Amino acid sequence: MKVGFIGLGNMGLPMAKNLLAAGYDIYGKNRSSKKEETFAKEGGKTGMSIEQMAQNLDVILTCLPLPEDVEKVYFSKEGLLENGHEGLILVDHSTVAPELNQKIATAAAKKGIEFLDAPISGGNFGAEDGTLTIMTGGKKEVFNRVKPLFDVMGENIYHIGDTGSGSVVKLLNNLMVSFHTQATSEAIALGKRMGVDTDLIFEILNASYAQSRIFERHYQNFIAKEDYTAGFAIKLLHKDMRIAEQMAKNANMELPIGSQLTSRLKEAMDNNLSEQDMSALYLLMNKNTE
Amino acid sequence: MKVGFIGLGNMGLPMAKNLLAAGYDIYGKNRSSKKEETFAKEGGKTGMSIEQMAQNLDVILTCLPLPEDVEKVYFSKEGLLENGHEGLILVDHSTVAPELNQKIATAAAKKGIEFLDAPISGGNFGAEDGTLTIMTGGKKEVFNRVKPLFDVMGENIYHIGDTGSGSVVKLLNNLMVSFHTQATSEAIALGKRMGVDTDLIFEILNASYAQSRIFERHYQNFIAKEDYTAGFAIKLLHKDMRIAEQMAKNANMELPIGSQLTSRLKEAMDNNLSEQDMSALYLLMNKNTE
Numbered sequence: 112m113k114v115g116f117i118g119l120g121n122m123g124l125p126m127a128k129n130l131l132a133a134g135y136d137i138y139g140k141n142r143s144s145k146k147e148e149t150f151a152k153e154g155g156k157t158g159m160s161i162e163q164m165a166q167n168l169d170v171i172l173t174c175l176p177l178p179e180d181v182e183k184v185y186f187s188k189e190g191l192l193e194n195g196h197e198g199l200i201l202v203d204h205s206t207v208a209p210e211l212n213q214k215i216a217t218a219a220a221k222k223g224i225e226f227l228d229a230p231i232s233g234g235n236f237g238a239e240d241g242t243l244t245i246m247t248g249g250k251k252e253v254f255n256r257v258k259p260l261f262d263v264m265g266e267n268i269y270h271i272g273d274t275g276s277g278s279v280v281k282l283l284n285n286l287m288v289s290f291h292t293q294a295t296s297e298a299i300a301l302g303k304r305m306g307v308d309t310d311l312i313f314e315i316l317n318a319s320y321a322q323s324r325i326f327e328r329h330y331q332n333f334i335a336k337e338d339y340t341a342g343f344a345i346k347l348l349h350k351d352m353r354i355a356e357q358m359a360k361n362a363n364m365e366l367p368i369g370s371q372l373t374s375r376l377k378e379a380m381d382n383n384l385s386e387q388d389m390s391a392l393y394l395l396m397n398k399n400t401e
Numbered sequence: 402m403k404v405g406f407i408g409l410g411n412m413g414l415p416m417a418k419n420l421l422a423a424g425y426d427i428y429g430k431n432r433s434s435k436k437e438e439t440f441a442k443e444g445g446k447t448g449m450s451i452e453q454m455a456q457n458l459d460v461i462l463t464c465l466p467l468p469e470d471v472e473k474v475y476f477s478k479e480g481l482l483e484n485g486h487e488g489l490i491l492v493d494h495s496t497v498a499p500e501l502n503q504k505i506a507t508a509a510a511k512k513g514i515e516f517l518d519a520p521i522s523g524g525n526f527g528a529e530d531g532t533l534t535i536m537t538g539g540k541k542e543v544f545n546r547v548k549p550l551f552d553v554m555g556e557n558i559y560h561i562g563d564t565g566s567g568s569v570v571k572l573l574n575n576l577m578v579s580f581h582t583q584a585t586s587e588a589i590a591l592g593k594r595m596g597v598d599t600d601l602i603f604e605i606l607n608a609s610y611a612q613s614r615i616f617e618r619h620y621q622n623f624i625a626k627e628d629y630t631a632g633f634a635i636k637l638l639h640k641d642m643r644i645a646e647q648m649a650k651n652a653n654m655e656l657p658i659g660s661q662l663t664s665r666l667k668e669a670m671d672n673n674l675s676e677q678d679m680s681a682l683y684l685l686m687n688k689n690t691e
Contacts, residue, residue: 209595232609244609267608271601279595280605283588287611290587293658294580298573301645304652305499305569311561315570318557319522319534321577323613355591362594367686368583371661396657 113138114260115164115171117184119146122231123174125238126264128153133263138164165194170257174204176347181205185215197223202257206230206285208354209275212248216274225253228274230281231265234343242266248277282358285351289372291325292392299334300396310335329390342388349376403428404550405454405461407474409436412521413464415528416554418443423553428454455484460547464494466637471495475505487513492547496520496575498644499565502538506564515543518564520571521555524633532556538566572648575641579662581615582682589624590686600625619680632678639666
């Protein structure tokens with residue numbers, strides 16, 4: 112099985128590396144060449160265009176930051192759908208709207224190409240450790256064929272339902288992540304203001320009903336270290352929240368507090384925190400109180 | 402050691418029962434006599450007035466629903482402070498403002514009475530299983546003397562700092578609980594609306610970064626069962642959020658999303674959900690979308 116991996120970023124690179132380590136031949140492609148070089152040093156194959164990949168490989172995984180990037184890689188003249196051969200399997204690990212997944216699946220079906228939406232959760236830690244959660248929408252039979260690849264990259268592998276259902280669940284995940292991020296921010300900021308040691312607050316609340324995986328992640332890896340430079344950028348969480356809001360709107364539903372969190376993330380972006388890890392919402396809290 | 406327990410409610414009764422089961426002599430007191438009868442059937446002693454308890458016992462634990470109840474039990478003419486003897490230890494497990502704890506501690510000190518604020522987290526499940534988190538403020542030496550009692554009722558026992566510090570951390574806990582409750586509500590409601598099986602959503606998200614102890618509690622024990630009759634009443638969480646907001650305000654700090662959640666809980670109360678478990682915020686979500 113010849114496998115391509117397009118998008119060797121924060122998530123894609125460690126995922127592709129894990130596939131290499133498991134013995135797969137992986138053909139990598141990235142917009143900037145620096146990541147491709149790193150990938151080549153690990154034994155990955157590089158140098159194929161997207162067009163060539165679509166013509167020659169059996170499975171192509173994509174992991175791209177923005178919906179615009181997905182549109183381009185799938186729908187441009189030099190892209191995957193225009194050039195893909197019958198029987199090709201395309202898997203998108205990016206976080207986009209279920210509508211975009213459905214648009215790709217429809218176009219793919221016309222050419223005998225298979226498509227799965229398979230967004231991921233677990234962050235770059237999970238990508239490196241091969242412990243990602245992978246949420247898949249599309250045909251079960253196609254899912255079964257690529258599951259060996261998923262098993263290398265992730266720990267909790269799910270087939271949810273029809274095309275787009277992977278994206279639905281991923282967007283719900285990030286909606287909850289936004290809530291938990293702001294919960295962490297307000298509690299730690301208020302506790303600090305009240306003069307209680309924040310390490311102790313974390314220890315106690317993490318043993319109580321306030322516990323969440325995001326609280327653990329944000330406090331231990333970022334807030335306690337006062338370093339927000341790695342991780343999942345605020346601008347990406349904001350992008351996902353906008354997609355989730357639009358999905359709710361299309362379903363004629365409001366997200367009363369979720370919408371406030373989208374605004375909060377936008378405020379963080381307006382305060383030069385776009386590129387910081389999402390846990391840096393905490394800094395905005397402190398800013399409001401100084 | 403002769404121990405009193407005032408407030409044999411949802412939390413207090415199972416806590417007092419666990420102390421009985423551990424071999425302590427416990428003198429119970431409750432506003433309504435029905436809970437006292439249940440307590441007596443388990444071997445608890447009843448019939449003492451609060452005045453008599455204050456005069457004759459060594460340690461008195463209180464676990465009351467509202468700050469007004471705490472004010473009355475501690476400060477009324479027939480209450481604990483007026484009638485307490487030198488050396489008496491008073492422990493309040495109720496959730497109130499740190500300012501009220503400090504007011505009690507000051508009045509107690511004048512009579513040679515010791516006081517600890519020791520609010521609890523873990524819900525009625527934790528109270529029954531003896532797995533509560535107990536967050537204590539006050540003198541470490543006094544904490545050490547009552548810790549054997551705490552060890553019976555709880556699993557994670559903390560001495561945090563000065564009087565009121567237990568309440569600070571408890572209020573932070575309930576602030577985060579409110580966030581996690583609304584996160585659960587919006588995610589499950591939106592997922593259901595998108596046509597994805599909610600059991601599967603729960604299973605996947607609980608294995609992902611969306612995980613929280615509240616998500617587990619709310620989904621498994623209430624939402625999936627469509628039964629919100631037991632547990633922690635929305636009106637009590639609303640009361641705690643108002644105390645947390647006031648604490649933040651006194652510290653010259655805003656809770657930008659926390660304040661929205663207080664309003665949300667008020668909206669639930671206005672929709673006849675006051676007595677329902679806090680997880681019933683989910684019902685308000687459905688109401689908004691029908």
